[in-house]
Amino acid sequence: MNNVKIVPSTLNGEITIPPSKSMSHRAIICASFSEGISEIHNIALSDDIIATLDAMKSIGVEILDIQQDTSTGTNKVIVRGTRNFEVKNEIIDCKESGSTIRFLIPIVTLTNDKITVTGRGRLVERPLDTYYNIFDKQQLKYTNNNGKLPLTLEGKIQSGIFEIEGDVSSQFITGLLFTLPVLDEDSKIIITTELESKGYVDLTIDILQKFGIEIINNNYREFIIKGNQTYKSRDYKVEGDYSQAAFWIVAGTLVGGIKCKDLDISSLQGDKAVIDIVREMGGNISEYEDGIEVKASKTKGVVIDASQCPDIIPVLSVLASLSEGTTKIINGKRLRIKESDRLTSTATELNKLGADIEELEDGLIIKGKDKLKGGVTVDSWNDHRIAMALGIASIKCEESIVITNSNSVTKSYPNFWDDFKKLGGNIDEWSMGK
Template sequence: MSSIQIIPSKLKGHVKIPPSKSLCHRAIIAAGLSDGVSNIENIILSDDIIATCSGMEALGAKIEKEDNRFIIKGSKELRPKRREIDCIESGSTLRFLIPIALLTGEKITFDGRGRLKSRPLTPYYKIFKNQNIYYSSEEGLPLTLQGRLKPGNYEIEGNISSQFITGLLFTLPLLDGDSKIIITTELESKGYVDLTLDILNSFSIKIENNNYKEFFINGNQKYKAINYYVEGDFSQAAFWLTAGILGEEVECTNLNINSLQGDKVIVDIIREMGGNVAIDGNIITAKTSKTKGIVIDASQIPDIVPILAVLGALSSGTTRIINAGRLRIKESDRLKAITTELSKLGADIKEQSDGLTIHGKEKLKGGTVSSWNDHRIAMALAIASIKCTEPVIITGSDAVKKSYPEFFKDFSMLGGITNEWSLGREY
């Protein structure tokens, strides 16, 4: 486990935003299910993406890496090369690949590490029971499966995770018959479902979306190989845009302002809080601003809550983050994690069952904080250091490898002053 010491300083400059992790997962999987060779450009090997590549290779795809480009030879008829898939700590990998593995009819075991071992899989257990698919346990990972998915009606709750819906959207078009996904509650994280539908359409898979309440899926479809460029990740840009507001001018490149990513709303939220954000093509620039607290509905944007909590802690007035209960079942209990650690830095923040109430201050004090082995907590705390009066030490700082391995390199490039040391990797 690594720790990093940050000497408070204002960040300034320009940074190329890494590719969208959400789109990387989806493009790799779609290419792996295609008949032919796809070129996927602008991919960075974070731990989560390594997990998805390894999983798709286990199921029969061939993946070659050239710089930041992947050449993927798909396998329209999956034949497992390995019977065990290590999802590391990637919830997307686990939930996307479980139904895909059930295309093979073979016995396959999924495993993982950390909190992934206990993250909920209940919607899939219900499907396994309904379709008489063998599965080994309802107590998390390892999970062994054997059986085949059948076409038909699938009822899924929309307020646990959209990842279950995405897993089925990838798989059901390949079945020998038509299917329907029925969403039994209000669908949260619609933006992630939009990303899935867009990727599927790019790879020639057609799905009818009835107002996010039902999805109609024709069977016997085929994925067609394509060349695909992965756009920049707005959930990662959120850290640097906040850094620009709290520090000096930060310019973020490689962003698509017409993106379907739900986290694109970070631009609107910062502006509503009084922040100065300018858009010029694929460049978004945030400039030093005095911001004020607002009410933020997090139901569609769970991934940017930690950095929004930092911005709220350093804005005048009160910021309330609501409809964020699902953050308790992420890589950490993110509501508890960000409340605990920002409090150590001197923030006035309190957690509710499904949100946060934050009374802003002009400055925080600094101190030693923990990442909770959560990449987004680590990055949010690093940005909070900009407004601290004393150094910030983040233990478990290497958690950023999950999504953004170069985060602290980019942090230093923008003027951040860091000292890093390793205590030996822990899981």
């Protein structure tokens, strides 16, 4: 169990934002479908990305090399894809990566062989009913542990019409969008309720197009997928991750003077909404060709709709806790089925630091304060975004804090604590063993 003790200090300087985890998953999978060799540049080997790389190797994709760029600390992944997946490992461990398992499940059926997917932590319990309903309709053989992982599949998904609820997870839609174009016949995905996290679907459609696959999007109500399409190998560079930049954007707003480099200002990432939300709260953010600069600002409470950007809610709750007036987080029910129940974990841990947060069924009511007290031990709930949000909260505490399970950041941002220190953070790390 790793822990950090943080003494409150001002953060300032420049930080290179790590590559987008969402886009890294997608690029690796598209390259895996492409005959020939693709080079994927600017990859961070977080736990989730390693899970996807290992998963693709398990169905016959060759990861020819992983080369580190010493100037950036990121990696180039060289992939030889295939049109004909085959089972190389009958059990695929998706670790704690929700993206990996939800993207992977329809893909592994293309092997038309028996295969088991499993995971760890809360991933074991995260819902997969959308896929179970499809399997029941198509009479695919599958078994699970009372609806939980491990899931054993046998048989190949068929083209056709797929009715998907839009307020569960866009990851199911993405998994189908990867898989359906290579089937012989045309398919259609019909969204039966308002689609949440549209930005993630936009990312999928955009990267599919870059790898030669066309998807017709009819106003997010239905997606038309022609069959018998072919992925084309290519070189691809992953852009910086707005969901990770959000932590430094909030830190800069609270204490000032942080420049976030390697961000695409024209990005389709849904979490780019952090810029508009922080500006609405009063934040001073300037845009440059390769990123943004954030200056200290007096902020006020607003209403934040979590439906399109759930991953940035924990750190926005930190900013709300230190903003004048009241902030309301609405439409946040899906936050309950993340790595932790993020409505509960966010409210519980920030309240320990002295925040004033009321938890609702699908949101939070946050009454802002000038400072947080600190002087306590808080826990990450083994959730990377909670750990990082608490780290940012520490800079506005009156006393030092201890965060337990702080190494949960390796799930998405392995160098987070190093970057925190580079910007001036005062951290002591230690391990208490198992």
